[in-house]
Amino acid sequence: MAHALSGYDGQCAHIHGHTYILYVTVQGRPETDPASPKYGMVLDFSELKQTVHRLIIDRLDHALLLRYDAPLAKELQAAYKKIVQTPYQPTCENMVLDFAAILQSALPGHVVLHSIRLHETATSYAEWVNE
Ligand SMILES: [Zn+2]
Numbered sequence: 001m002a003h004a005l006s007g008y009d010g011q012c013a014h015i016h017g018h019t020y021i022l023y024v025t026v027q028g029r030p031e032t033d034p035a036s037p038k039y040g041m042v043l044d045f046s047e048l049k050q051t052v053h054r055l056i057i058d059r060l061d062h063a064l065l066l067r068y069d070a071p072l073a074k075e076l077q078a079a080y081k082k083i084v085q086t087p088y089q090p091t092c093e094n095m096v097l098d099f100a101a102i103l104q105s106a107l108p109g110h111v112v113l114h115s116i117r118l119h120e121t122a123t124s125y126a127e128w129v130n131e
Pocket residue numbers: 003012016017018120
């Protein structure tokens with residue numbers, strides 16, 4: 001995914017991309033019914049992956065994120081399909097808050113979103129922890 005930080009006083013003001021890595025951690029109690037196909041699971045990994053893909057990855061993979069008032073945002077959106085205009089500066093920190101809100105409302109009632117970590121690089125990341 002690519003982004004640019006409008007008005008930023010450094011290199012990230014330019015359109016550039018990252019191979020983001022997203023970690024999502026949920027909390028809950030494992031299923032205790034031996035007759036359940038989900039016996040021993042807090043949440044089926046495949047269900048979590050589907051939710052994350054549907055709500056975040058499918059929309060943002062290979063997209064360019066721009067703040068809604070970035071120069072040429074509307075023109076770029078008309079010319080390219082995957083331009084996502086955000087109501088916030090698309091920093092790693094703001095994306096983590098956005099993703100947390102999206103996932104909290106989408107998870108099944110028996111699990112709680114515990115944390116989200118979004119890496120821009122191997123050593124640069126933002127993390128949200130449910131407290
Ligand atoms: Zn960046």
